[in-house]
Amino acid sequence: MFVERIESDLIGPLAIPGNVLYGVHTRRAEQNFDVSGLRLRDFPELIQSMAMVKKAAGQANMELGLLSPEKTQAISYACDELIGLRAIEENFPVDMMQGGAGTSTNMNVNEVVTNLALLKLGAAVGDYTRLHPNDDVNLSQSTNDVYPTAIRLTVLRACEGLVSAQVGLREAFRAKALQHANALKVGRTQLQDAVPMTVGQEFGAFAELIDEDIIQLQSASRLLLEINLGGSAIGTSINVPREFPGIVCRHLSQISGIQLIAARNFIEATSDTGGFVSFSGMLKRIAVKLTKICNDLRLLSSGPLGGLGEIRLPPVQAGSSIMPGKINPVIPEMMNQLSFQVIGNDLAVTLAASAGQLQLNAMEPVIVLNILQSMRLLTRGMRIFKERCVDGIEVDEDRCKALLDQSLALATPLAKLIGYSKAAELSKRALAGKRNLRQVVEDEGVLLPEQIEQIFGNSAEFAGLSNASA
Structure with missing residues:
Protein backbone atom coordinates (compact mmCIF):
# COMPACT_ATOMS: atom_id res chain seq x y z
CA MET A 1 0.00 0.00 0.00
CA SER A 140 11.17 31.63 -18.59
CA GLN A 141 7.79 30.21 -19.54
CA SER A 142 4.06 30.68 -19.06
CA THR A 143 1.19 28.33 -19.81
CA ASN A 144 0.12 30.94 -22.32
CA ASP A 145 3.13 30.37 -24.55
CA VAL A 146 3.95 26.74 -23.68
CA TYR A 147 0.47 25.31 -24.21
CA PRO A 148 -0.35 26.85 -27.62
CA THR A 149 3.15 26.02 -28.82
CA ALA A 150 2.70 22.39 -27.80
CA ILE A 151 -0.73 22.28 -29.46
CA ARG A 152 0.74 23.52 -32.72
CA LEU A 153 3.59 21.06 -32.50
CA THR A 154 1.21 18.18 -31.79
CA VAL A 155 -0.98 18.98 -34.78
CA LEU A 156 2.03 19.36 -37.06
CA ARG A 157 3.44 16.02 -35.92
CA ALA A 158 0.07 14.31 -36.41
CA CYS A 159 -0.18 15.62 -39.97
CA GLU A 160 2.26 12.99 -41.22
CA GLY A 161 -0.07 10.15 -40.29
CA LEU A 162 -3.11 11.94 -41.68
CA VAL A 163 -1.45 12.69 -45.01
CA SER A 164 -0.19 9.10 -45.19
CA ALA A 165 -3.78 7.85 -44.80
CA GLN A 166 -4.93 10.26 -47.50
CA VAL A 167 -2.22 9.13 -49.88
CA GLY A 168 -3.09 5.49 -49.30
CA LEU A 169 -6.76 6.11 -50.04
CA ARG A 170 -5.95 8.21 -53.11
CA GLU A 171 -3.74 5.46 -54.52
CA ALA A 172 -6.44 2.84 -53.88
CA PHE A 173 -8.92 4.84 -55.95
CA ARG A 174 -6.31 5.44 -58.65
CA ALA A 175 -5.74 1.70 -58.88
CA LYS A 176 -9.46 1.09 -59.31
CA ALA A 177 -9.62 3.83 -61.94
CA LEU A 178 -6.84 2.19 -63.94
CA GLN A 179 -8.36 -1.25 -63.55
CA HIS A 180 -11.72 -0.12 -64.96
CA ALA A 181 -10.55 2.63 -67.30
CA ASN A 182 -12.65 1.41 -70.25
CA ALA A 183 -15.77 0.18 -68.46
CA LEU A 184 -18.72 2.22 -69.76
CA LYS A 185 -21.53 3.31 -67.49
CA VAL A 186 -24.19 5.94 -66.98
CA GLY A 187 -23.09 9.27 -65.57
CA ARG A 188 -25.79 10.84 -63.42
CA THR A 189 -26.75 14.32 -62.27
CA GLN A 190 -29.41 14.94 -59.62
CA LEU A 191 -29.77 11.13 -59.42
CA GLN A 192 -31.03 11.06 -63.01
CA ASP A 193 -29.38 9.55 -66.09
CA ALA A 194 -27.16 12.17 -67.73
CA VAL A 195 -24.37 11.21 -70.16
CA PRO A 196 -21.98 8.29 -70.66
CA MET A 197 -18.77 8.00 -68.69
CA THR A 198 -16.42 5.26 -67.56
CA VAL A 199 -16.04 3.64 -64.18
CA GLY A 200 -12.40 4.68 -64.38
CA GLN A 201 -13.38 8.32 -64.67
CA GLU A 202 -15.65 8.03 -61.66
CA PHE A 203 -12.99 6.46 -59.44
CA GLY A 204 -10.38 8.83 -60.85
CA ALA A 205 -12.50 11.76 -59.71
CA PHE A 206 -12.58 10.31 -56.19
CA ALA A 207 -8.77 10.12 -56.24
CA GLU A 208 -8.54 13.72 -57.41
CA LEU A 209 -10.85 14.91 -54.62
CA ILE A 210 -8.47 13.42 -52.09
CA ASP A 211 -5.35 14.68 -53.85
CA GLU A 212 -6.61 18.26 -53.73
CA ASP A 213 -7.17 17.95 -49.99
CA ILE A 214 -3.62 16.68 -49.41
CA ILE A 215 -2.27 19.86 -50.99
CA GLN A 216 -4.65 22.11 -49.05
CA LEU A 217 -3.96 20.35 -45.74
CA GLN A 218 -0.24 20.83 -46.13
CA SER A 219 -0.84 24.49 -46.88
CA ALA A 220 -3.08 24.95 -43.82
CA SER A 221 -0.55 23.23 -41.57
CA ARG A 222 2.11 25.80 -42.45
CA LEU A 223 0.07 28.39 -40.54
CA LEU A 224 0.91 26.48 -37.36
CA LEU A 225 4.69 26.73 -37.74
CA GLU A 226 4.68 30.16 -36.10
CA ILE A 227 4.92 29.88 -32.30
CA ASN A 228 4.72 32.35 -29.42
CA LEU A 229 7.17 30.54 -27.12
CA GLY A 230 9.01 33.25 -25.21
CA GLY A 231 6.05 35.61 -25.19
CA SER A 232 5.23 34.62 -21.61
CA ALA A 233 1.83 35.55 -20.12
CA ILE A 234 0.37 37.94 -22.70
CA GLY A 235 3.11 38.30 -25.27
CA THR A 236 5.16 41.04 -23.60
CA SER A 237 7.86 38.50 -22.63
CA ILE A 238 7.70 39.42 -18.94
CA ASN A 239 10.33 37.50 -16.90
CA VAL A 240 11.87 36.21 -20.13
CA PRO A 241 15.43 37.08 -21.21
CA ARG A 242 15.57 38.92 -24.53
CA GLU A 243 17.58 36.17 -26.22
CA PHE A 244 15.37 33.34 -24.97
CA PRO A 245 12.69 33.23 -27.74
CA GLY A 246 15.20 32.74 -30.55
CA ILE A 247 17.29 30.23 -28.60
CA VAL A 248 14.34 28.14 -27.42
CA CYS A 249 12.83 28.10 -30.91
CA ARG A 250 16.13 26.77 -32.26
CA HIS A 251 16.28 24.03 -29.63
CA LEU A 252 12.64 23.05 -30.09
CA SER A 253 13.11 22.81 -33.86
CA GLN A 254 16.08 20.52 -33.32
CA ILE A 255 14.28 18.33 -30.80
CA SER A 256 11.05 18.00 -32.77
CA GLY A 257 12.55 17.82 -36.25
CA ILE A 258 10.14 20.54 -37.41
CA GLN A 259 11.46 23.95 -38.42
CA LEU A 260 9.42 26.31 -36.27
CA ILE A 261 9.31 30.09 -36.52
CA ALA A 262 9.18 32.63 -33.70
CA ALA A 263 6.16 34.89 -34.12
CA ARG A 264 6.79 38.44 -35.31
CA ASN A 265 4.33 39.83 -32.73
CA PHE A 266 4.01 37.79 -29.55
CA ILE A 267 1.01 39.74 -28.26
CA GLU A 268 -0.95 38.99 -31.43
CA ALA A 269 0.25 35.38 -31.50
CA THR A 270 -0.72 34.78 -27.86
CA SER A 271 -4.35 35.77 -28.35
CA ASP A 272 -4.85 34.63 -31.95
CA THR A 273 -6.33 31.20 -32.74
CA GLY A 274 -6.88 31.83 -36.43
CA GLY A 275 -4.45 29.11 -37.47
CA PHE A 276 -6.51 26.54 -35.58
CA VAL A 277 -9.70 27.77 -37.24
CA SER A 278 -8.17 27.41 -40.69
CA PHE A 279 -6.76 23.98 -39.95
CA SER A 280 -9.98 22.70 -38.42
CA GLY A 281 -11.84 24.04 -41.43
CA MET A 282 -9.54 21.98 -43.62
CA LEU A 283 -10.37 18.88 -41.60
CA LYS A 284 -14.04 19.67 -42.13
CA ARG A 285 -13.42 19.98 -45.87
CA ILE A 286 -11.81 16.52 -45.89
CA ALA A 287 -14.79 15.12 -43.97
CA VAL A 288 -17.31 16.68 -46.34
CA LYS A 289 -15.58 15.18 -49.38
CA LEU A 290 -15.28 11.76 -47.75
CA THR A 291 -18.99 11.88 -46.98
CA LYS A 292 -19.72 12.56 -50.65
CA ILE A 293 -17.52 9.67 -51.78
CA CYS A 294 -19.10 7.27 -49.28
CA ASN A 295 -22.61 8.35 -50.25
CA ASP A 296 -21.74 7.63 -53.88
CA LEU A 297 -20.37 4.19 -53.05
CA ARG A 298 -23.49 3.34 -51.07
CA LEU A 299 -25.68 4.38 -54.00
CA LEU A 300 -23.62 2.58 -56.63
CA SER A 301 -23.64 -0.63 -54.56
CA SER A 302 -27.35 -0.40 -53.70
CA GLY A 303 -29.41 -3.53 -54.20
CA PRO A 304 -27.77 -5.85 -54.75
CA LEU A 305 -30.61 -6.84 -57.09
CA GLY A 306 -33.18 -4.10 -56.58
CA GLY A 307 -30.85 -1.12 -56.83
CA LEU A 308 -28.08 0.20 -59.05
CA GLY A 309 -25.77 -2.69 -58.29
CA GLU A 310 -22.92 -1.33 -60.43
CA ILE A 311 -20.31 -2.12 -57.81
CA ARG A 312 -20.01 -4.66 -55.00
CA LEU A 313 -18.46 -3.60 -51.72
CA PRO A 314 -16.56 -6.31 -49.86
CA PRO A 315 -18.84 -8.05 -47.34
CA VAL A 316 -17.33 -7.55 -43.89
CA GLN A 317 -20.17 -8.60 -41.60
CA ALA A 318 -23.77 -9.79 -41.56
CA GLY A 319 -26.17 -6.90 -41.97
CA SER A 320 -29.31 -7.80 -40.09
CA SER A 321 -30.59 -9.63 -37.05
CA ILE A 322 -33.85 -10.45 -38.85
CA MET A 323 -33.22 -10.35 -42.62
CA PRO A 324 -31.13 -13.38 -43.66
CA GLY A 325 -28.44 -12.80 -46.24
CA LYS A 326 -28.50 -9.03 -45.99
CA ILE A 327 -25.14 -7.26 -46.24
CA ASN A 328 -24.89 -3.55 -45.44
CA PRO A 329 -22.29 -0.97 -46.55
CA VAL A 330 -21.07 -0.62 -42.97
CA ILE A 331 -17.61 0.81 -43.70
CA PRO A 332 -18.93 3.76 -45.74
CA GLU A 333 -21.60 4.24 -43.07
CA MET A 334 -18.87 4.40 -40.44
CA MET A 335 -17.03 6.96 -42.55
CA ASN A 336 -20.19 9.04 -42.87
CA GLN A 337 -20.64 9.11 -39.11
CA LEU A 338 -17.08 10.01 -38.24
CA SER A 339 -17.23 12.73 -40.89
CA PHE A 340 -20.33 14.16 -39.24
CA GLN A 341 -18.40 14.22 -35.95
CA VAL A 342 -15.49 16.05 -37.57
CA ILE A 343 -17.90 18.63 -39.00
CA GLY A 344 -19.40 19.11 -35.53
CA ASN A 345 -15.94 19.36 -33.99
CA ASP A 346 -15.15 22.19 -36.38
CA LEU A 347 -18.13 24.14 -35.10
CA ALA A 348 -16.86 23.70 -31.52
CA VAL A 349 -13.42 24.98 -32.61
CA THR A 350 -15.00 27.96 -34.34
CA LEU A 351 -17.07 28.92 -31.31
CA ALA A 352 -14.11 28.47 -28.96
CA ALA A 353 -11.88 30.60 -31.18
CA SER A 354 -14.48 33.36 -31.20
CA ALA A 355 -14.77 33.30 -27.40
CA GLY A 356 -11.35 34.74 -26.56
CA GLN A 357 -11.14 38.05 -24.75
CA LEU A 358 -8.42 40.66 -24.78
CA GLN A 359 -4.91 39.18 -24.60
CA LEU A 360 -5.74 35.46 -24.30
CA ASN A 361 -8.16 32.81 -25.48
CA ALA A 362 -8.95 30.62 -22.48
CA MET A 363 -10.84 28.12 -24.62
CA GLU A 364 -7.79 26.49 -26.22
CA PRO A 365 -8.32 23.19 -24.34
CA VAL A 366 -11.52 22.45 -26.25
CA ILE A 367 -9.86 23.60 -29.47
CA VAL A 368 -7.01 21.09 -29.15
CA LEU A 369 -9.38 18.34 -27.98
CA ASN A 370 -11.59 18.67 -31.04
CA ILE A 371 -8.78 19.07 -33.56
CA LEU A 372 -6.90 16.04 -32.26
CA GLN A 373 -10.10 13.99 -32.14
CA SER A 374 -10.86 14.95 -35.73
CA MET A 375 -7.36 14.04 -36.89
CA ARG A 376 -7.57 10.68 -35.15
CA LEU A 377 -10.96 9.90 -36.62
CA LEU A 378 -9.93 10.84 -40.15
CA THR A 379 -6.57 9.06 -39.98
CA ARG A 380 -7.93 5.83 -38.56
CA GLY A 381 -11.10 6.00 -40.62
CA MET A 382 -9.36 6.46 -43.98
CA ARG A 383 -7.01 3.56 -43.28
CA ILE A 384 -9.93 1.27 -42.47
CA PHE A 385 -11.91 2.61 -45.44
CA LYS A 386 -9.05 1.79 -47.81
CA GLU A 387 -8.20 -1.62 -46.39
CA ARG A 388 -11.69 -2.96 -45.67
CA CYS A 389 -13.67 -1.33 -48.45
CA VAL A 390 -11.98 0.41 -51.38
CA ASP A 391 -9.27 -2.20 -51.98
CA GLY A 392 -11.94 -4.88 -52.28
CA ILE A 393 -14.48 -3.09 -54.49
CA GLU A 394 -15.62 -5.14 -57.46
CA VAL A 395 -17.22 -3.58 -60.54
CA ASP A 396 -20.00 -5.38 -62.41
CA GLU A 397 -19.08 -4.13 -65.87
CA ASP A 398 -21.92 -6.06 -67.52
CA ARG A 399 -24.42 -4.40 -65.22
CA CYS A 400 -22.91 -0.98 -65.94
CA LYS A 401 -23.17 -1.55 -69.70
CA ALA A 402 -26.73 -2.90 -69.45
CA LEU A 403 -27.89 0.17 -67.51
CA LEU A 404 -26.21 2.41 -70.07
CA ASP A 405 -27.88 0.60 -72.99
CA GLN A 406 -31.34 0.90 -71.49
CA SER A 407 -30.87 4.50 -70.35
CA LEU A 408 -31.36 7.76 -72.19
CA ALA A 409 -27.75 8.81 -71.55
CA LEU A 410 -26.90 8.59 -75.25
CA ALA A 411 -29.52 11.21 -76.13
CA THR A 412 -26.89 13.91 -75.67
CA PRO A 413 -24.43 12.60 -78.29
CA LEU A 414 -27.46 11.77 -80.48
CA ALA A 415 -28.45 15.44 -80.43
CA LYS A 416 -25.20 16.31 -82.20
CA LEU A 417 -26.53 14.54 -85.30
CA ILE A 418 -30.29 15.13 -85.26
CA GLY A 419 -30.65 18.24 -83.09
CA TYR A 420 -31.79 18.77 -79.51
CA SER A 421 -35.55 18.87 -80.18
CA LYS A 422 -35.65 15.67 -82.22
CA ALA A 423 -33.44 13.85 -79.71
CA ALA A 424 -35.72 14.98 -76.89
CA GLU A 425 -38.78 13.74 -78.80
CA LEU A 426 -37.25 10.31 -79.38
CA SER A 427 -36.12 10.10 -75.75
CA LYS A 428 -39.64 10.84 -74.56
CA ARG A 429 -41.02 8.18 -76.90
CA ALA A 430 -38.51 5.60 -75.65
CA LEU A 431 -39.33 6.34 -72.03
CA ALA A 432 -43.07 6.17 -72.58
CA GLY A 433 -42.85 2.91 -74.48
CA LYS A 434 -40.31 1.38 -72.10
CA ARG A 435 -38.00 0.74 -75.02
CA ASN A 436 -34.32 1.50 -75.38
CA LEU A 437 -33.32 4.57 -77.31
CA ARG A 438 -31.54 2.64 -80.07
CA GLN A 439 -34.73 0.78 -80.99
CA VAL A 440 -36.69 4.01 -81.30
CA VAL A 441 -33.98 5.65 -83.42
CA GLU A 442 -33.87 2.64 -85.73
CA ASP A 443 -37.65 2.61 -86.12
CA GLU A 444 -37.70 6.35 -86.82
CA GLY A 445 -35.17 6.01 -89.60
CA VAL A 446 -33.55 9.37 -88.94
CA LEU A 447 -30.02 7.99 -89.17
CA LEU A 448 -28.10 5.68 -91.42
CA PRO A 449 -27.21 2.26 -89.97
CA GLU A 450 -23.53 3.18 -89.75
CA GLN A 451 -24.43 6.36 -87.82
CA ILE A 452 -26.56 4.36 -85.40
CA GLU A 453 -23.69 1.95 -84.89
CA GLN A 454 -21.34 4.85 -84.34
CA ILE A 455 -23.44 6.11 -81.45
CA PHE A 456 -24.78 2.98 -79.85
CA GLY A 457 -22.14 0.46 -80.85
CA ASN A 458 -19.14 2.58 -79.98
CA SER A 459 -20.62 5.00 -77.52
CA ALA A 460 -17.34 5.60 -75.73
CA GLU A 461 -15.67 7.08 -78.81
CA PHE A 462 -18.77 9.01 -79.86
CA ALA A 463 -19.25 10.50 -76.40
CA GLY A 464 -15.65 11.71 -76.36
CA LEU A 465 -14.46 9.25 -73.72
CA SER A 466 -11.69 7.54 -75.64
CA ASN A 467 -9.17 10.26 -74.79
CA ALA A 468 -10.55 11.08 -71.36
CA SER A 469 -8.41 10.54 -68.31
CA ALA A 470 -9.38 7.60 -66.14
Missing part, protein backbone atom coordinates in the same frame (compact mmCIF):
# COMPACT_ATOMS: atom_id res chain seq x y z
CA PHE A 2 1.29 3.42 -0.97
CA VAL A 3 1.51 6.13 1.67
CA GLU A 4 -0.03 9.47 0.70
CA ARG A 5 2.12 12.57 0.70
CA ILE A 6 0.96 16.09 1.44
CA GLU A 7 1.62 19.01 -0.86
CA SER A 8 0.42 22.58 -0.45
CA ASP A 9 -0.50 25.45 -2.75
CA LEU A 10 -2.16 28.82 -2.19
CA ILE A 11 -5.48 27.02 -1.57
CA GLY A 12 -3.97 24.89 1.19
CA PRO A 13 -2.62 21.38 1.83
CA LEU A 14 -3.85 18.40 -0.19
CA ALA A 15 -3.17 14.66 -0.01
CA ILE A 16 -1.50 13.17 -3.10
CA PRO A 17 -1.52 9.42 -3.82
CA GLY A 18 1.88 8.02 -2.98
CA ASN A 19 2.31 6.06 -6.19
CA VAL A 20 2.07 8.97 -8.63
CA LEU A 21 4.51 11.58 -9.91
CA TYR A 22 2.13 14.51 -10.22
CA GLY A 23 1.56 17.10 -7.52
CA VAL A 24 -0.96 19.39 -5.90
CA HIS A 25 -1.99 21.39 -8.95
CA THR A 26 -2.69 18.24 -10.96
CA ARG A 27 -4.62 16.71 -8.07
CA ARG A 28 -6.87 19.76 -7.77
CA ALA A 29 -7.47 19.78 -11.53
CA GLU A 30 -8.31 16.09 -11.41
CA GLN A 31 -10.97 16.84 -8.83
CA ASN A 32 -12.28 19.99 -10.50
CA PHE A 33 -12.57 18.88 -14.12
CA ASP A 34 -13.88 15.32 -14.04
CA VAL A 35 -16.20 16.04 -16.94
CA SER A 36 -15.44 14.58 -20.38
CA GLY A 37 -13.84 11.27 -19.46
CA LEU A 38 -11.02 12.13 -21.88
CA ARG A 39 -7.77 12.54 -19.99
CA LEU A 40 -4.43 14.00 -20.94
CA ARG A 41 -3.04 10.45 -20.89
CA ASP A 42 -5.45 9.57 -23.71
CA PHE A 43 -3.56 11.99 -25.95
CA PRO A 44 0.08 10.97 -25.41
CA GLU A 45 1.07 12.89 -28.55
CA LEU A 46 0.25 16.12 -26.69
CA ILE A 47 2.27 15.00 -23.66
CA GLN A 48 5.20 14.30 -25.98
CA SER A 49 4.99 17.79 -27.46
CA MET A 50 4.77 19.39 -24.01
CA ALA A 51 7.87 17.44 -22.98
CA MET A 52 9.70 18.63 -26.09
CA VAL A 53 8.88 22.22 -25.15
CA LYS A 54 10.10 21.67 -21.58
CA LYS A 55 13.32 20.09 -22.79
CA ALA A 56 13.95 22.93 -25.23
CA ALA A 57 13.25 25.52 -22.53
CA GLY A 58 15.63 23.80 -20.13
CA GLN A 59 18.42 23.78 -22.71
CA ALA A 60 17.79 27.43 -23.59
CA ASN A 61 17.86 28.42 -19.91
CA MET A 62 21.13 26.57 -19.42
CA GLU A 63 22.61 28.25 -22.49
CA LEU A 64 21.67 31.60 -20.94
CA GLY A 65 23.21 30.64 -17.59
CA LEU A 66 19.86 30.52 -15.79
CA LEU A 67 19.81 26.77 -15.07
CA SER A 68 22.65 24.56 -13.89
CA PRO A 69 23.90 21.72 -16.09
CA GLU A 70 22.91 19.22 -13.38
CA LYS A 71 19.30 20.41 -13.30
CA THR A 72 19.15 20.69 -17.08
CA GLN A 73 20.38 17.15 -17.56
CA ALA A 74 17.84 15.82 -15.08
CA ILE A 75 15.03 17.76 -16.76
CA SER A 76 16.15 16.52 -20.18
CA TYR A 77 16.17 12.94 -18.90
CA ALA A 78 12.64 13.33 -17.54
CA CYS A 79 11.42 14.86 -20.78
CA ASP A 80 12.98 12.05 -22.78
CA GLU A 81 11.09 9.57 -20.62
CA LEU A 82 7.80 11.24 -21.56
CA ILE A 83 8.77 11.60 -25.22
CA GLY A 84 9.43 7.86 -25.14
CA LEU A 85 5.91 7.38 -23.71
CA ARG A 86 7.12 6.07 -20.38
CA ALA A 87 5.39 6.95 -17.08
CA ILE A 88 2.30 8.16 -18.96
CA GLU A 89 -0.68 6.05 -17.94
CA GLU A 90 -0.77 6.70 -14.19
CA ASN A 91 0.55 10.25 -14.13
CA PHE A 92 -1.63 12.34 -16.45
CA PRO A 93 -5.20 12.27 -15.10
CA VAL A 94 -6.20 15.86 -15.98
CA ASP A 95 -9.33 16.14 -18.12
CA MET A 96 -8.71 17.52 -21.60
CA MET A 97 -11.65 19.86 -21.12
CA GLN A 98 -10.54 22.25 -18.40
CA GLY A 99 -10.74 25.83 -17.30
CA GLY A 100 -7.60 27.92 -16.99
CA ALA A 101 -6.44 28.10 -20.62
CA GLY A 102 -4.36 24.93 -20.26
CA THR A 103 -2.67 25.76 -16.95
CA SER A 104 -3.63 22.37 -15.50
CA THR A 105 -2.06 20.57 -18.45
CA ASN A 106 1.11 22.65 -18.16
CA MET A 107 1.37 22.05 -14.42
CA ASN A 108 0.66 18.33 -14.81
CA VAL A 109 3.66 18.14 -17.12
CA ASN A 110 5.77 20.43 -14.92
CA GLU A 111 5.11 18.28 -11.85
CA VAL A 112 5.74 14.93 -13.54
CA VAL A 113 8.92 16.19 -15.22
CA THR A 114 10.10 17.58 -11.87
CA ASN A 115 9.51 14.34 -9.97
CA LEU A 116 11.05 12.17 -12.67
CA ALA A 117 14.07 14.49 -12.59
CA LEU A 118 14.19 14.35 -8.78
CA LEU A 119 14.34 10.56 -8.90
CA LYS A 120 17.17 10.82 -11.42
CA LEU A 121 18.99 13.15 -9.01
CA GLY A 122 18.53 10.67 -6.18
CA ALA A 123 16.02 12.86 -4.34
CA ALA A 124 12.56 12.04 -3.08
CA VAL A 125 9.37 12.69 -5.03
CA GLY A 126 8.00 16.05 -3.92
CA ASP A 127 11.35 17.42 -2.70
CA TYR A 128 10.91 20.70 -4.51
CA THR A 129 13.82 22.31 -2.68
CA ARG A 130 16.10 20.38 -5.05
CA LEU A 131 14.11 21.06 -8.22
CA HIS A 132 10.92 23.09 -8.50
CA PRO A 133 8.04 22.71 -11.03
CA ASN A 134 7.61 26.46 -11.43
CA ASP A 135 11.02 27.95 -10.66
CA ASP A 136 13.04 25.43 -12.67
CA VAL A 137 10.95 23.35 -15.11
CA ASN A 138 8.70 26.31 -15.98
CA LEU A 139 11.55 28.85 -15.95
